[in-house]
Amino acid sequence: MMMISNSLNMTPSLDTTAPKNQLPWAQIAWFGALLIAVYAQVLLSLVKQWNSDADMSHGFFVPVVAAFIVWQQRDELARIEAKPNWLGLAVVAWGCLQLLLGTLAVELFVSRTAFVITVIGVVWFLGGDLLLRKLAFPLFLLFFMVPIPAIVYSSLTFPLQITASRLAEHALSVLSVPVLREGNVLILPNQELSVVEACSGIRSLLSLTFLSLVYGYFFERRLWLQVVLFVSTVPIAIVANASRVTITGIFTQVKPELAEGVFHTAEGWVIFMVALVILILWHQFLSGVCLTIERRKKHAVPS
Numbered sequence: 001m002m003m004i005s006n007s008l009n010m011t012p013s014l015d016t017t018a019p020k021n022q023l024p025w026a027q028i029a030w031f032g033a034l035l036i037a038v039y040a041q042v043l044l045s046l047v048k049q050w051n052s053d054a055d056m057s058h059g060f061f062v063p064v065v066a067a068f069i070v071w072q073q074r075d076e077l078a079r080i081e082a083k084p085n086w087l088g089l090a091v092v093a094w095g096c097l098q099l100l101l102g103t104l105a106v107e108l109f110v111s112r113t114a115f116v117i118t119v120i121g122v123v124w125f126l127g128g129d130l131l132l133r134k135l136a137f138p139l140f141l142l143f144f145m146v147p148i149p150a151i152v153y154s155s156l157t158f159p160l161q162i163t164a165s166r167l168a169e170h171a172l173s174v175l176s177v178p179v180l181r182e183g184n185v186l187i188l189p190n191q192e193l194s195v196v197e198a199c200s201g202i203r204s205l206l207s208l209t210f211l212s213l214v215y216g217y218f219f220e221r222r223l224w225l226q227v228v229l230f231v232s233t234v235p236i237a238i239v240a241n242a243s244r245v246t247i248t249g250i251f252t253q254v255k256p257e258l259a260e261g262v263f264h265t266a267e268g269w270v271i272f273m274v275a276l277v278i279l280i281l282w283h284q285f286l287s288g289v290c291l292t293i294e295r296r297k298k299h300a301v302p303s
Helices: 002-009 025-038 040-052 054-072 074-078 087-104 108-127 129-134 136-145 150-174 202-219 223-254 261-299
Strands: 180-182 185-187 192-194
Touching (some): 025 040, 040 108, 054 074, 054 136, 054 202, 087 108, 108 129, 129 136, 136 202, 150 180, 150 185, 150 202, 150 223, 192 223, 202 223, 202 261, 223 261
Antiparallel strands (some): 180 185, 185 192
């Protein structure tokens, strides 16, 4: 009887070091699988466009970069206490409604952004406010994997075409290359150059804006400077594309075949890499200016 009594009085020891209210990773995984099943057709069409549309070739890298940022924060995320917020469920409902409307109206942009909105809602609903704040940046990046609406694309490309044509015209005139511009067409002695949609610079602009955000996240902690870098991508992309048109115009005076085919494509890649280098150098310059100002303030003698 003594042995039975002792055994009944034994209580299991509590592990006080175990984290309380851990994030429901199993539920998050189930919700993730459900999202993929519901949005399978939308995601499949999205991947197909990444593969076929040169303007969206960076789309493959967006979810990879977002996942890498989340993986980098894995230890910090594991310590977050789950405090579900029911407002997240309302966001999920909003995303589902948007998917329905986008499907009925055959509006791809609405359907595709619905996926990102639903993901945000799931994170908010299951993890709470803190988890949503921690994952705000990678979740925001996901919008860059969605192609912009056709009406916005069309409204952007033509002004970019005209701007690139004008800048190239001025540059060629300065370089003493005879040129006459008619809209987005440059008439040169040996050949006519037409700055079409593919040469508008929209491709460089979309990719460069995404890269500027990622670059700023990893290499700059001052928010205002991240914003400056993001805004700076617009003039950098425009000037880079105008430079490409100018260089093409110069090459046509030497050998017209250089304005076409593989060389023209390679030239586009080179100019894009130059634009990226310019963005990095611009960041280094701004950082140097900020550092100089901070040092002067530190060594300033109070009057």
